[in-house]
Amino acid sequence: MLALVLDDAEMNNLVMVASLRPLAGCVPHAFTVPAEALAFAESRACEIGVVITDYEMPGMNGIEFIRAVRRVPGLAVVPTVMVTSHDQRSLRREALEAGATDFLTKPADAVEIRARVTNLLALSEAHRAQRDHAAQLAREIAAAVAMVEEREREIVSTLMRAAEHRDSDTGDHIARVSAYVGLIAEAMGLSAADTRQICLAATMHDVGKIAVPDAILLKPGALTPEERREMEQHADRGRRILSGSDSPVMRLAAEIAGSHHERWDGAGYPYGLKGEAIPLSGRIVAVADVFDALTTARPYKQAWSPERARAHLQENAGSHFDPRIVEVFLSRWSAVQTFLDLGREPAAATQAA
Missing domain, CATH: 3.40.50.2300 (Response regulator)
Known part of the structure; x- marks a missing residue:
């Protein structure tokens, strides 16, 4: 020395x-x-x-x-x-x-x-x-954590492949929602580890739809009030499917599944939570999920243009959505546009409703 x-x-x-x-x-x-x-x-x-x-x-x-x-x-x-x-x-x-x-x-x-x-x-x-x-020791711990995270990703992938058998759009939808969630999480200052975790957990937000009958899930028109009530059960069912795990990712996924259809004004479902009583993860996924649903063609609707979907988020900030998260999401608009065609026909994103 x-x-x-x-x-x-x-x-x-x-x-x-x-x-x-x-x-x-x-x-x-x-x-x-x-x-x-x-x-x-x-x-x-x-x-x-x-x-x-x-x-x-x-x-x-x-x-x-x-x-x-x-x-x-x-x-x-x-x-x-x-x-x-x-x-x-x-x-x-x-x-x-x-x-x-x-x-x-x-x-x-x-x-x-x-x-x-x-x-x-x-x-x-x-x-x-x-x-x-x-x-x-730090290297060994990092390797062990990476192995656990890889196993979690495998479990999630298997679970979501099962969901894709019910809805052919599910795989593309969850990939885009996860990408949008990542943009929001990064812009809000979440750590890289927390961002990775919420992105992975967000892919399971609609897992409860595996319990929704095909006649309702794939119906090419408006749902009846009874069908709507059945569809809305997917949020609580998803939470129950994912709950009870010791895995932080699965606990977060259960939280997201049960809260991503709540509304900032308290008019959402399944629990009628309001404002910051809604978990932050659910508020983030709500913005990402609705934006992708609006800009994607579904059996019951054509795709909205990105500009129309953006206006919808702005108009409903403070009622449906946490206004801060809408602001953060739209502040990354140039990055949002890079994900708009992910798994989608190029013309679909510009169709008007």
């Missing part, structure tokens, strides 16, 4: 380097200018095992240098020794607060220098081993 030595007196550096050279595995590098020593520390941080600095130097004293070293990435805990001719308690206290690990008082003999530095290099090695072990 490298030993960084700093003293504005060249002779002191020569004595320190000569004392350190007999130590196995220790390569001393001496500097007389603090700025040069700091630049070296920044460029070789991963190799430095100990820093030894004088106290009294022009331009930057030893305490200031230690503070600067501590700000260098990778050197926050590297053992640091301050060499001084002073034995003042207040000075040592200030040095300790700055990050000093140990002290040498001038004139220090070679035996003392080697003994102290040997111990500090061992401490530095222990810190490195602990850091490397923590990094390895």
Whole structure:
């Protein structure tokens, strides 16, 4: 490991380097200018095992240098020794607060220098081993999490393939809704992990439709009041299908399934929730789901133009939809347009209702 030595007196550096050279595995590098020593520390941080600095130097004293070293990435805990001719308690206290690990008082003999530095290099090695072990554990945890997430995606994919047998548009619809949900989540500042999670959970928002009879699900016209009530059961059924899991994604999916048809004004279903009583995930998916439904041809309707669907969201912000989420969604309009033709015939997106 490298030993960084700093003293504005060249002779002191020569004595320190000569004392350190007999130590196995220790390569001393001496500097007389603090700025040069700091630049070296920044460029070789991963190799430095100990820093030894004088106290009294022009331009930057030893305490200031230690503070600067501590700000260098990778050197926050590297053992640091301050060499001084002073034995003042207040000075040592200030040095300790700055990050000093140990002290040498001038004139220090070679035996003392080697003994102290040997111990500090061992401490530095222990810190490195602990850091490397923590990094390895982090990699193993990340790999395990990735495996769990992949298994969850497989389960979701299997579940949604079953739903596609009921409705040929389901696969394209859930892909577009998931894409829109991702745009909203990112624009709202959700973390990358939370965005991935809500995008995956959103693909299951209509899983309850597997319990809706074909005569209602695929009916090419308006539903009767009784048929409408049956169709509306899919939200609560979806929540019940997905509930009871320990998986965060499945819990979120259950929340979305049960709340994405609630309305901001309380007139939605299945529970009549209002405003922020509706889970945020459900409010996000509501905007994405309705926008895609409007701009997609269905058995009972032609596709609306994107502009008409956009106007509908604006007109119903504050009644059907959370106005903040509508604003966020429309603020990403250029990105929204890139998803409009996902899995859809090019002409379909521009048909008027």
